[in-house]
Amino acid sequence: MDETQLVTRALGFTRTAQALVVDPSSWSVVYDGKIDERLVYGVDKEDPGQTYLIAAIEDVLTRRELRSSTSKALGCAITLNEAKSIDYAKTIVPILEKKCLICHFRGGTDPSNFISYESIRGWSAMIRETVMTMRMPPWSLDSRKTCFAGDYSLSAAEKLNLISWIDQGAPRGSGPDPLPKLFERISSAEQSSTFLAESKSLGKADIHLKSLKSFDLPANGRVGYGYVDLGWVPQSEDTWFRAVRFLPSDYNAVHHIALLLLPEPVSSYGHVSSRSMLRRGAGVKTTLFWTPGRNRRPVKFPEGIAFRVPRNMHLGLEIHFTTTGKPEKISVAMDFWKWKSNRPASAIEVGSIIARHFELPPNNPDVVVERWATVRENLSIVNFSAHMHLRGQSMTINAHYPDKRQETLFSIPIYRFANSRGATLCEPKRIPAGTRLQVLAHYDNSHRNPDNPNPGKGVKFGLTTDEDEMFKGNFMYYLDSPTADSENVIVADPETPRRASRRSQRDSKEL
Numbered sequence: 001m002d003e004t005q006l007v008t009r010a011l012g013f014t015r016t017a018q019a020l021v022v023d024p025s026s027w028s029v030v031y032d033g034k035i036d037e038r039l040v041y042g043v044d045k046e047d048p049g050q051t052y053l054i055a056a057i058e059d060v061l062t063r064r065e066l067r068s069s070t071s072k073a074l075g076c077a078i079t080l081n082e083a084k085s086i087d088y089a090k091t092i093v094p095i096l097e098k099k100c101l102i103c104h105f106r107g108g109t110d111p112s113n114f115i116s117y118e119s120i121r122g123w124s125a126m127i128r129e130t131v132m133t134m135r136m137p138p139w140s141l142d143s144r145k146t147c148f149a150g151d152y153s154l155s156a157a158e159k160l161n162l163i164s165w166i167d168q169g170a171p172r173g174s175g176p177d178p179l180p181k182l183f184e185r186i187s188s189a190e191q192s193s194t195f196l197a198e199s200k201s202l203g204k205a206d207i208h209l210k211s212l213k214s215f216d217l218p219a220n221g222r223v224g225y226g227y228v229d230l231g232w233v234p235q236s237e238d239t240w241f242r243a244v245r246f247l248p249s250d251y252n253a254v255h256h257i258a259l260l261l262l263p264e265p266v267s268s269y270g271h272v273s274s275r276s277m278l279r280r281g282a283g284v285k286t287t288l289f290w291t292p293g294r295n296r297r298p299v300k301f302p303e304g305i306a307f308r309v310p311r312n313m314h315l316g317l318e319i320h321f322t323t324t325g326k327p328e329k330i331s332v333a334m335d336f337w338k339w340k341s342n343r344p345a346s347a348i349e350v351g352s353i354i355a356r357h358f359e360l361p362p363n364n365p366d367v368v369v370e371r372w373a374t375v376r377e378n379l380s381i382v383n384f385s386a387h388m389h390l391r392g393q394s395m396t397i398n399a400h401y402p403d404k405r406q407e408t409l410f411s412i413p414i415y416r417f418a419n420s421r422g423a424t425l426c427e428p429k430r431i432p433a434g435t436r437l438q439v440l441a442h443y444d445n446s447h448r449n450p451d452n453p454n455p456g457k458g459v460k461f462g463l464t465t466d467e468d469e470m471f472k473g474n475f476m477y478y479l480d481s482p483t484a485d486s487e488n489v490i491v492a493d494p495e496t497p498r499r500a501s502r503r504s505q506r507d508s509k510e511l
Contacts (some may be wrong), residue, residue, distance in 0.1 A: 003156035005080055006132065006163050017075025021056040031056035033071030041074060086165035088117065088173045095162055096120070097182055099137050099152045106187035108251060117177045124170045128163055138419035142411040147426035202243055202298060205335035211317055212267075214331040217253055223321040225463060229266045230259075230334060232315035240306040240339035240347075245298040246290035247333040250324070255465075256387075257290040257332060258318040261309065266316040286318070287350050289385060289474070291422060298335070302382055302428055305478045306344040320465075346478040348382075351490040353439045355471035360391060360459040365446035369471050373492040375435040377484045382429075383476035384410035385422025386441075389469050390451040391459060392417065393442045397473050402434040409437075410473075417451065417465070422474065430480070437490065439473035 002008050011020055011029070017039055021031035037049030052071050059066045086092065096104075096114055104114040114120060120127070130136035131154065139153035154162070165171070211228045248254045260266075263283040288299060288307065301307060309315065317332055353373045360367050386395040397410040409429060431437075447455045453466045462468025479486060 004160040004163070006160065008078060009080060010132070014078055015073040015075035016078060018073035019053045021053070021060060023060050030060060030066055031069055033068070034073045039074055083164055083168070086161050086168060086171075088165065088171065089175055089178055091161050092120070092165055093178050093182065095154070095158050096179065097186075099154055099158065101183065101186050102152060103138075105183060108187075113183070114179065115183050116180050117172055120179070121170050121172075124166045128166045131159060131162060134414060135416075138416070140412050140414050140416060140419060141423055142413055145408050145411050148423040149426050150424065202300065202337050205245070206338040207336040208333065209315070209336070210333040211331050214249075214329050215319070215321065217321055217323060217328040217330060219326050220323050222464070222466060223323055226317075226319040226321060226330075227260075227266050227269075228317050228319070228332075230315040230317055232309070234312045234314055235309070237311045239309045239311075240344055241309070241336045242306050242339050242344075243298045243300040243337040244288060244307060245296060245335040247296060247335065248290070248319075249331045249333075250328055252324050253321060253328045253330050254290075254332075255320040255322045257320070258286050259288045259334070260316040260318055261285040261287055262314045262316050263312075265314050286352075288348075288476075289350075289422060291385065298337070301348050302478070304345040305348055305382075306339045308347040346480070346482050347486070349379075349477055349479070349486055349489065351475045351477065353437065353473045353475075353490065353492050355439075355441075355495060356461045357495045358461060358469075358471065360443050360445040360469060362456045362458050363446050365444050365448050367443040367445060369441045369443065371439050371471070371473075371492055371495075373437045373439075373490050375431050375437060375490055376433055377489050378430070378433050378480040379477045379489060380428035380430045380480060381409070381425065381475050381477045383422050383424045383474075385474040386410075386412050386415065387470055387472040387474065388415060388417065388441060388443070389465050390417050390453065391443045391445050391449060391469055393444050393449070395439065395441045395473065398438040398440070399431060400436040400438060402432060422476075424476075428478075431477075437473075439471075441471055443469065 007013075012032075013020075017035060019031070019033065019035050020029050022028065023030045031053070033052055035053045036051045038045050038047070052068055055067050056069075058064075100114055102108075104112060106113055112119075112123060114123075127136070134140075137152050137154060139151065141148060141151075141153075143151050143153055209230045209232055212231050213228055215226045215228075217223055244259070246257050246259075248257065261284070319330070319332060321330065353371050355369050355371045358369050384397060386392075388395065392415045394415050395410075395412050396408060399407045399409050401407070445452060445455060445459055449455070459467070459469045461470065463470070475490065477489075479489065
């Protein structure tokens with residue numbers, strides 16, 4: 001739905017029954033007019049007569065000369081809202097503060113710093129393009145179905161004001177520019193402990209740990225995963241934390257970080273690679289994640305809930321690197337805030353529904369992979385995330401409750417690997433025991449996918465970004481009962497290895 005009327009204005013729609021056909025080879029409009037001859041003012045005929053729209057689509061698909069490029073549409077006239085004058089300081093800067101400066105600050109995850117009016121004016125054409133094509137802000141979650149804390153997607157009003165201001169020539173207006181001071185304040189806060197005071201008043205971290213080695217990255221090329229000990233000294237009893245914070249030395253060189261619980265130090269596993277760690281066996285547990293967009297913001301758990309490091313366990317990091325165009329030396333530190341009072345009501349747990357036995361045939365634009373799992377204990381979900389690689393297009397997580405109700409819990413209708421991330425719910429979502437969770441993902445392994453490095457190659461599960469593909473629906477949750485068994489809480493159905501086919505792949509015997 002074009003709530004802002006921006007698309008309607010841009011494409012020149014004037015009638016409700018007006019149709020446009022766009023040739024994807026040139027992205028040009030090749031037909032503009034009526035759908036057919038069924039609609040006439042005061043009459044709704046059964047016979048469509050000449051089917052203009054169908055003819056235009058057929059001509060484009062068969063590469064024939066169009067039989068007709070225009071006709072007069074007879075729908076209701078569209079009334080466009082009158083454009084109003086937009087004030088830069090009062091309207092645009094608050095949008096930048098809430099939705100843009102979380103990444104566009106000095107040292108943030110995007111190199112295009114929003115320093116002043118002049119910088120915004122210089123980037124205005126690109127801002128318009130990326131907002132209209134939904135590439136920015138990089139929030140791909142469907143907030144209409146689920147309320148997420150820290151949602152930085154643009155509302156319809158914010159998008160309309162931003163684009164309208166740019167279309168008006170991005171006027172500066174009068175008075176001082178508030179953006180430079182705002183930019184410096186946010187950049188300084190992100191780089192110092194003062195940011196902690198702005199993050200739920202956590203105060204100074206109780207423990208600061210740093211990876212025991214750094215990693216040298218080349219300027220370009222493919223870089224795999226890195227594994228490193230965090231320097232945690234195993235304790236004789238469980239340790240509880242109310243918040244944690246990931247601190248990579250350069251956000252731009254890291255795609256994601258996972259905190260690992262290990263019975264032995266990472267260094268004791270010998271030659272460590274992503275493949276060997278994938279087969280590392282029992283005892284190693286993936287827990288918390290960092291993804292782009294979080295920056296230095298702590299991961300704070302719900303009231304009464306804490307993250308537990310079991311006694312005698314080691315802490316390690318799994319780091320997925322990306323190259324930045326220049327050589328980098330990357331290390332990762334972490335802050336931990338201890339639980340201050342009696343034992344918390346419950347512990348944060350992390351679970352995943354993963355498909356490993358699937359294959360994307362070459363040149364297939366629409367492959368569906370599906371997995372099911374059963375929830376065996378009453379729990380409350382606080383965070384969702386999805387992980388696929390370059391051929392992933394969308395992912396949805398649905399709940400099928402014991403009372404036969406169904407609900408979409410989490411949806412990413414437009415998945416982009418570079419911006420894949422998780423999100424915390426506004427309120428924990430209670431899931432009763434017996435609920436069936438369905439994870440449904442779509443992949444495009446064809447030339448239509450601009451991120452696809454090799455459409456002519458079949459792809460299977462694996463950890464390498466450009467050569468392999470992944471399917472992971474992740475949950476951060478806590479059990480309603482502290483005495484419930486925390487093992488095997490979300491149990492996936494057995495996989496049935498099959499070659500994927502167009503429009504359908506069934507990873508569960510049940511389906």
